[in-house]
Amino acid sequence: MADPIIQIEKLSKQFVSGKQTKKVLENVNLTINPGEFISIIGPSGCGKSTLLRIMGGLDTDYEGSVYFENGPIKGPGRERGFIFQDHRLLPWLTVEENIKFSLPESTENVEKIIVENLEIVGLQDVRKAYPKQLSGGMAQRVSIARALSNQPKILLLDEPFGALDAITKMHLQEEMLRLWEMEQITMIIVTHDIEEAVYLGQRVIVMDTQPGRIKQSYNIEQSIPRSRVSPEFHRQKDKIYKEFFEEKLQTFYYTI
Structure with missing residues (x-):
């Protein structure tokens, strides 16, 4: 079996503001294998986006160990592409x-790279357009092409479809699955949407809060091609909801 692409051991993270200290993550342990599509889900404030930023090397102030391909993550790297909620x-x-700007100055065959990655996301006809001329979904697809142009081994997606309308969101979810199958890139998506987490992920990591920790990990069994209306899809979605989110709601209503 191949070595993990991401290995997290005893990770803890806290934010200090004046005299106050808030622990955001506590004793997080997680192994991600090459080629996996992982969904991370949890309530607001559980530290899921912070966890993703640490994996991307955007935050290096923490306790514990985070490895990428057996080497410690010390900062951002082109082998780890990051896609945010806004296209940036x-x-x-x-x-x-925009795609050319993201590439190292020493990159060869820049024109070919641009063409190939715009073709992957189906936007080869808008290469001369400016961001203001694009729809939200098109702009996010450009950001995906930009990330892919550096040939990353892993894509880190921080609620990338959260600002889009429902139809565009579903379309881009299909695009991400197609890219994952075609490019065989490891993908990790942070989301607050249970349906999105189950539909995309091979594995769903559910996080708890105060402080953030991994509560449960679910292996997701999906038919090929995936179906949003299959009994198996709804069974697995309902299982995550009942075992985690209903518990939170019951606690909430009991306390009021």
């Missing part, structure tokens, strides 16, 4: 210029 395209650059 530079508005004064065209689509192709």
